[in-house]
Amino acid sequence: MKSNGKPKPRFTFEDPERVEQIFSQYPDKKSATLPLLHLAQSQEGYISNSVIDSIAELVDCHPAVVMDCVSFYTMFYTKPHGRNIIQICQTLSCSLNGADELVDHVTDKYKIKPGETTADDQFTLMKVECLGSCGTAPVVQMNKEYHESLTKQKFDELLAEFE
């Protein structure tokens, strides 16, 4: 341990039983990496270096391997975001049904562009690719939930719930 820096805060899972349960489902340790990352992110909001170190230790591999995995998947965040994440699908069927206007609407309303967070940390805006719900385009995923066949008005009502 370096003498000049503060010791890093160590990440620990709040629910060790859930961790055990995850491991018991797989024939090898490394397969538990994704579920552990999901669990850690639901606890911390994002994947910090300390999360990576802990998971690497648990699944028995070098932290660089876990880091490599994290960097590949769009659903794992390596930095904190706003309290609510607005994900607007921009792929063809949604785009043909008004998704682009929904993006502009958020940008006008909260002065944030895709990838940005409001000053009060309430919202982060993201454009995402096909959410697998093209029949009810345009689709917005608000945190974990899908909101389908959105109009500007319905979208405003939804946003109001989170303001």
Place this chain on the structure above:
Amino acid sequence: MNTFKPVLTEHIDQKDCHTLSFYKSIGGYTALEKVLTMNPDHVTQEVKDSNLRGRGGAGFSTGMKWGFIPKDSNKPKYLINNADESEPGTFKDRLLMNKAPHQMLEGMIIAAYAIGCHTSFIYIRGEFYQEYKLLEQTIAEAYDNNILGQNILGSNYSLDVVIHRGAGAYICGEETGLLESLEGKRGWPRIKPPFPAIEGYLQSPTIVNNVETLSCLPHIINRGASWFKSIGPEKGPGPRLFCISGSVNNPGVFEEPMGVSLKDLIFDRAGGIPDDKQLKAVFPGGSSSAILTANEAMDVMMDFEELVEKGSMLGSAGIIVMDETVNMVQACLNIARFYAHESCGQCTPCREGTSWLVMMLTRLINGGGKPGDIDMLFEIADNIGGLIDFSKGSFGKTICPFGEAVAWPVRSFVEKFKGEFMEYLPQEKVVA
């Protein structure tokens, strides 16, 4: 006239159709009871005889694929249910999971029994959180009722099913990308061979099947292979979930026999195009298929062979409809951007080529078109996906078929709507 009665979606409008008690009330898990008394090889044979072909995209014979599992291997066997559903235009597996999760689970147990698997995974895309929660309940119900776990329904057969969430990567729908992801790595597709049936998850024999494919199995067992084969074209028969989205009045999932006409799907089931606009182009099988012009689309049956003959493919049966107001260059850019974002980055032609396409198309749209751009677009597409003959199954220049999945649609946009692309080239005259 439409005399076909839905098979997979027959009960989806009924209350509590997702519950075990409902599923049992309509004869659920009787196919499993029957299967558990059968020799596993006979189960595989019945599925082979039904001519069921995969609903995930490639359309490979399900029974034949199971047959590749080595008989002499003492390694564990794995069955993976591909619930990644991320092909643009496709949203049928989500419906099946929400409305008929036990039908899918029964199909999984049948497939697992046939290949001798005792641990099976559902790889579900990470965004489907609600479906993940629902499937947790489905699985818990099954364990509580001796449909999963030790000695299923009093037999000698035992099976565990585990749900594994993806984390936002289209390429993890490709079966070997999926396997890498399940093993806790980035979803980089593997070089084949070896095929997963020989060396899949943790180097063990593995079968990957799509949600809809698996959902067909209880019906094949209950009603027999010849019943299944009698629905639609014999070489690729059965009920099929067609997803229709884009510029239509009534988008949604429609179950029809294989071989139904695309015209009927668009203008009858999906209610035609809003405001009586004209049809312009259609993706018949997800965004990885070559687009059809309105004329081509009006005269095609949704059948594996016929779409290959028309230079496209049935793929995931995700139909995306574009009306006369859609700008083809913009639409092409939208699709190219999707692939550039989703390329796993492993192969140079795919990683670099997809970004090039996006840069070029963006430049065109912003008024910076240059002479020779059309040829350049073809060249880039061909460098990624080559000119391949899909019917011969030849794949070109990249590790996985994602390369073709980009090249095909892009090439078809430029080829079939060249005039529109040329309007962005001030120096060149539009040739008719």
